[in-house]
Amino acid sequence: MKTPQELLQNIDELLNTPGASPISSPVSVADLQDETADELLPALQKYFGYADFREGQREVVEKILKGENILAAFPTGYGKSLCYQLPALMLPGITVVVSPLISLMKDQVDALREQRIYAVALLNSSLSWEEYRAELERLERGEIKLLYIAPERFRSRRFLNLLNSHQISLFVIDEAHCISQWGHDFRPSYLALRDAIRELHPSSIALFTATATHGVRKDILEHLEIQPPQVFTRGIERLNLKFSVCEALIEAEKYALLDEYLQQREGKGIVYAGRRRETEEIASHLKKRGHRADFYHAGRTDVERKRVQDRFFDDGPEGLDLVVATNAFGMGIDKSDIRYIIHWTMTGTLEQYYQEAGRAGRDGETAHCILLYCPDDRGLHEWFVNESAPNKPDLLKLLKLIETFPSVGNLRMFAVEDLELSDFNADKIRVGISYLEKLGFLRRLYNVPSRLSVRTRLFESSLTEEIIDESQKVLLRHLRSQSELNVLDFCRGLNLRPDQLMEQLIDLQSAEYLRYWGTEDLVLIELLEDSDLFASMSADQMGFEDYLLSKNRQIDQIVFYSLAEGCRGRLVREYFGETIEADYRCGSCDLCDPNLRLVPLNKENDNANIQ
Template identity: 60%
Template sequence: MIIEALRRIIENLLNQGNKALDSLPDPWAALQGYFGYDDFREGQCEVIEKLLSGKNLLGAFPTAFGKSICYQLPGLMLPGLTVVISPLISLMKDQVDTLQERGIDSVGLLNSSLTTVEYQQELKRLADGEIKLLYVSPERFRSRRFLNTLKVHEVSLFVVDEAHCISQWGHDFRQDYLALRNAIQAVNPGSVALFTATATPEVRQDIVNQLQVEKCETIIQSVERPNLKFSVCEVPGEPEKYQLLTKQLEQLTGKGIVYAGTRRQTEEIAKYLKSKGYRVDFYHGTRGESERTRVQNAFFDDTAAGIEIVVATNAFGMGIDKPDIRYVIHWNIAGSLEHYYQEAGRAGRDGQDSQCILFFCSGDRRLQEYFIEESTPNKASLLKLLKLIEASPSVSKFRLVKAEEMESVSEIDESKIRVGISYLEKLGFLQRMSNIPSSISVDLIEDSNVGARVLSSLRDQSTVQVIDFCQEHNLQPNQLIVELTDLQNDGYLSYSGTEDMMLIELYHGSKLFENISEEKIGGKQYIQNKRYQLDQMILYARTDSCRGKMVRQYFGESVDSDYRCNLCDICNPSFLDVYNSLIEKVISDGHQIAAQPHQTR
């Protein structure tokens, strides 16, 4: 029926004289030909219909819905270019690799993982019309040069994945998404598609407002996933969690993730489980990249050489496409239901029954309160940050900033530096531009008498320190990159470098900032919103009514007053029996648990 409905939609569009669709293949044939599927999943047809007809939409779809098909298929069918924005380098690469394995070569990738040569090769493929689906990281849109490159192409579809990242009231704000509003206006695509997995009605509206997408229709799929079983185990403190964890794991099979609130906790829990004979490792953001990759690969390895459990902070999981994760255990409450449901939802993507278990004690709130305070911009912290930016290496009004180096000298967390820069940008004190390399390796291909000052200055150099070179030759850093790129395109040289520095154009200094009020900064409103989200998370943990009902209502779904999900421990007496049994086992081991077992209603 879905195929027939889509057939009628396309035929109606053709009958209305939509010339852009005249040469399109049948969508059902395209689905079979490109992806080998015979039918669409429920809900995908409606999304594809709207995008093929040129409508703007915001789609809120749960994990495992199959949203990538919703933009990949129209992107391959529509006449122009489809641009897909994602903050996740690993996910972009996985999708590109998967499409290429299917024989779809008209796909490209532009992000910070590419060398300069690879980046230029992708731009050439784009210019030559070899790319239909272009995956781009959001920071690229801070570059006017890149925007100008896109503007010469007909962009049929502009896709923003993880769109909640544009909202400072969402659970995963990323400042690079702020550049997308201007990008959409500059590129003027045929339609815009905004996708998110977990966003409240307020955040969904903020997404549309922030990106200024007009006539944006909304399609919402229920967050409920019938194969996920949710339960909460309330205990008085950390020691009891260790005992409860081993008892829980005795009841579980397959591979799983244990999410903990701090890096130290991930290491301690992993050490504890290893002492109990489990194949386990820990993962957090400060482990080296090679170590993180090793842990991820070991988790994907289903042989005896692999690991069965990853103990991780929320740095693990985004873009991790392992369908057969059988359980997700949260050692602490998350900061919001959005965070919790997204992380728990990494279980059971293959549709098989899986467990989502939350350990909760009242002391967990203190950790999340600390995170809120630490992440909240205020006048004092922003003033300190602005002074650090002022003191950074400079070329004219430009400052070059390495967030990790600034973190080491200032003791300001790198993520807080990035959020603070976005606040200063919104307040009009600076503009963050596209990242540039701190050093560049140059290979002169041809000894030419061309009059470019950059080329003439490079004849005796193989490595260029960007700051020193720009200061010596009175060049703006972004202009240096432009001239190097032009010379490379003209065949005079090749260059490479890792874009590891933020380029910031400074408009106003710290003296003017001293006159800014706390109200204008908006920190109090931010704290109020985050505390509300935390309150809802705790309410979920402590509720004695259906957890599924509460989650669906939180995300804006309408449910009947007598609705029961029959998937949570409150609705399902067998879950309660398991919980009570675990409590008894812990007590029998000599560890007194003060938590009161849930009572069936």
């Protein structure tokens, strides 16, 4: 068994040298059971520069090192990433981290490299083909310990096979609430992770979230079908954050409150608004008042968004003091000294509000979180829910459209763009397919290429070898006469399922009988039931009412928070399932501390401030 000093030495060999070869004597889980527990603090100090763990972090790290599954619900800014980054450096195999945002992955990878931890990589759509290929080669050489991956990658059979050739010590799902259809940020791409976990057989699974209620946590575990994990919760409460709500019935009141508040504040802040147009108008207003402000939303170009983000990080005279943004800004923004966050528009859920407000004060210093509540905001969110919610006419139309696409047996192949041409936006397509899959009408398989380039590497004698089976020999004979092929036509000619073709090609390429190239640009759907059966089902059978009821209850909760008469901190902690004392008061909200109250100015002053 290695000594603690030898364990750290082995980590150094791999992590602190760009392009290093794999460590000669990998750390084993057995090595980590006892002695490494004594070295966790030195490792934390050496590789991350922290003097000590925060409450709850060490326990999570120790459970992961012992190969146990965990679910950790820690507040935003509490240091969830450390809980998997540290064990990732100490475990024998690779740690896979699934994250929903490219910016979040890039920031974490850049931060680790700045600390001279080079055995990290990310694989997502931001990479060029050359960069992607280079990272895969590093993976194959054993130079990577920590691999960040976008959830969409797990729709690729080829990519999953590549991962399967490595030992996966830890499978991390960040923002795990994205798995749940009942959560505030459901992402259908996360649904592919259950099958990925089944295939990869990781030694342990770690789920992290900041904003999951008990019901959402239960839904996550039921979907993933994993052994009940150790659950760690570090209450939602952060006492350095001061929360205030002020009712503003008209826009003029909001502008007046904003101006009044900013006159007495220093430091950087974010103003969140619900519409793109509002971000532009508010930023323009602030610039006229002498603030260094700009707006950020998904409608701006990549270059423009990056410029806004870089200027927000710049603490010099050219930097921004304020960013006015939709919720497209902030997730993955690792800036610890944000002093205030103002919500111009009420969010649709209490989870979303606390996630966004929690981006303030990550340095532990006092920060302010202000919600400008308008009763009309509720109608906006109810409209969003009704527009995005699955409904029978849309799902029936989607299912019938899928039935019309090119087929091989009961399989259908299509590009998402084909559906978008039929008045479906990308979000409705993803949610609709996931809902039809949940109802048992279809099954989404791995994506497949529309076209392939194939180069065979064999002689006629190879076709008699026992190393490949008869079906593969038949396939090779057909491939020898074609260098470029249309996947649909080729599969129809051989009466072969496209997913089976891809599995055969992967096996034959691994055995070096051929090489193939092709972008997996088509969605592959297996139809399990037809649209006539769907048309005969009632709304109750489809669960639409339950979905709408759940979403409207979430709106109710953020309205209750906004109109609360008692302690706001108490309401939030109870919502997230915490047990608290009968006489509890947080002391950090405007209903506990009168000094935090914002008083609307009279309308004459409001109008004067707007002119």
